[in-house]
Every structure is written in C-alpha cells, then in structure tokens.
Amino acid sequence: MTKIAPGALATVEWRGKPVWVVRRTPEVLARLQTLRAELTDPDSQVSSQQPKYAANTVRSIRPETFVCVGLCTHLGCIPSFRPDPDSVQPGWPGGFYCPCHGSKFDLAGRVFKGSPAPINLLVPRYSFESDERLLIGRDSEGDAK
Numbered sequence: 001m002t003k004i005a006p007g008a009l010a011t012v013e014w015r016g017k018p019v020w021v022v023r024r025t026p027e028v029l030a031r032l033q034t035l036r037a038e039l040t041d042p043d044s045q046v047s048s049q050q051p052k053y054a055a056n057t058v059r060s061i062r063p064e065t066f067v068c069v070g071l072c073t074h075l076g077c078i079p080s081f082r083p084d085p086d087s088v089q090p091g092w093p094g095g096f097y098c099p100c101h102g103s104k105f106d107l108a109g110r111v112f113k114g115s116p117a118p119i120n121l122l123v124p125r126y127s128f129e130s131d132e133r134l135l136i137g138r139d140s141e142g143d144a145k
C-alpha cells in the first residue's frame with residue numbers, strides 16, 4: 001500500500017461500488033482515539049458493517065490502511081473525502097462528509113451522532129496478498145456474499 005501517499009485516498013471499483021483505501025498517518029490514528037463520545041457506534045457493535053477483524057477502534061486489519069465502501073449508509077450518496085481538520089466546520093477532525101443530507105463520518109468510517117446515517121460505513125471483506133497488494137472481497141473465510 002506504499003503507492004498511496006500518506007494521508008491520501010485511492011478509489012477502486014468492486015462489484016460496481018466505489019471502495020476507498022486510505023493511508024492513515026500517525027496523526028490521524030491518534031485523533032481517532034479522541035472521538036469516542038461523538039460517535040454513534042465507536043466500537044463497531046453493528047456486526048453487519050465490518051468483518052470481525054475490523055471490529056476495532058480503527059476498523060481495519062492494519063491501522064495505517066483503511067478500507068471501506070464509499071457509499072453513505074443513509075441513502076447511498078458518495079461522501080466526499082475531507083481529511084483536513086476544520087475543513088467542514090470548526091472542530092472537524094477530518095473524515096468523510098456526505099453532501100446529500102450532511103452525514104459525517106470519521107477516518108475510520110464511524111458515523112457521528114446527529115447524522116441522518118444510522119450506522120458506520122461498510123468495511124468489506126479484504127486481505128493482504130503482500131505489502132503492496134490488497135484483495136477486496138476475499139479473506140481467509142472466502143469470498144464476500
């Protein structure tokens with residue numbers, strides 16, 4: 001995943017859907033640990049939204065690599081990537097902002113309280129074939145349904 005610059009996002013298509021891969025920096029990872037009180041499901045309790053190996057604070061296998069389906073869990077718009085602090089509103093920690101009805105997600109795809117979206121962004125099954133190669137839709141348990 002070293003081809004993605006630190007802090008940047010790459011979009012790939014998987015089964016007709018956009019899938020985002022974000023290379024998170026140590027600063028982003030530290031900020032994710034401070035947001036808990038503002039989030040609807042900080043611990044990924046809604047099991048439909050990620051495989052077990054991504055049911056953690058950073059919602060990923062490797063902390064620096066975040067993978068999710070880039071569709072809002074409200075009505076399916078594509079949120080915009082707004083990684084810079086304060087870029088959406090004062091105090092904004094960086095994340096994804098849905099322009100359709102204003103849902104907000106952090107850089108682990110966790111939805112902020114008060115958003116129309118009820119649940120976190122979907123993390124698909126994935127695995128690492130090597131340090132450079134990520135396989136979307138397949139893990140040690142097989143292919144995604």
Ligand code: FES
Pocket residue numbers: 072073074075076077098099100101102103116117
């Ligand atoms: S579709 Fe994203 S907030 Fe409604």
